[in-house]
Amino acid sequence: MITGCAGANEPLNETRAEAKAENAAAKSDQKQKNLPNIRMLATGGTIAGADKSKTSTTNYKAGAVGVDALIEAVPELQDIANISGEQIANIGSQNMTNQTLLKLSKRAGELLASDDVDGIVVTHGTDTLEETAYFLNLVIKSDKPLVIVGSMRPSTAIGADGPSNLYNAVKVAGSKEAKGKGALVVMNDRIASARYVTKTNTTTPDTFKSEEMGNLGVIANDIYFFNDIAKKHTKETDFDIAKIARLPQVDIIYGYQSDGRYLFDAAVKAGAKGIIYAGSGNGSISDEAKKGAAAAMKKGLAVVRSSRTKNGVVTPNPELEKAKLLASNSLNPEKARILLMLALTKTNDPQKIQTYFNEY
């Protein structure tokens, strides 16, 4: 009997153990189901950078590590998201072209339109990160979180900032609070709007600042949002990535003492459809540069004054407005270029273009 009982209990114990294991697996499946599905689109940059030396933070190879290795390097991501990755490019962002920008943005748009994706994280070199982020902010037709992240130290460096930036980025991309706020840049424990943020320092991890307008939030273990973005973005803009096949050439000309018209002439000759003039102060333009701008506008180009000070509003100037020289509002020259490219896919009307600059 006893033996019989023991014999009868053995399979029962096994069944119980199996049931327990199944239960645990089901629970873990359930847990996975409750996690947000985050897709990571990798483009390269320092966050994917590597060097032989752990102390080298400048002379490394950007874009050396692939997307799977980036995800594997931070196993804690699995606790906060169902994460999977795609390699869009593996470049230093100084080499980001309009073509790659379109490829990335179209893919982000497709993924965000899918029910299987709750949010996107784009990994990117920091040098031109703000341009890509602002472009995404204007062309993606979705409320779902869209986060752009980079790092200032390569993955191999002591105190690499990539893993914590990536963890925070995924956390924000998976959060309900980040919905409807446009493209967000998450770096150094801050959450910034793509519209306001800019790179301010060549090497330090706190390089991204939203100097005049402020950040939208911080990550201090939890996510804390403080502000909303006042400018139109994503669903509220006239631009839809699904409908943009190519972008026109827009060049930036820097204003300086003794500048002339010849750079304008060169841009026209090279096929530019628009020019951003990074003027001094409040978008001031020298008399010589004005001649170049006038000649370019006569050929049908749109010319927008921004400011090399990178802060403050370039205000309308009645005299220059009469000459159809537009003003960039508070967009710095590189973001003004992004908006002018998009504006020119819709219109050549200076008044309409100025409205875009005022509202976006």
Ligand code: GLU
């Ligand atoms: N120049 C490289 C890039 O923009 C590295 C800069 C960085 O990612 O911090 O991708």
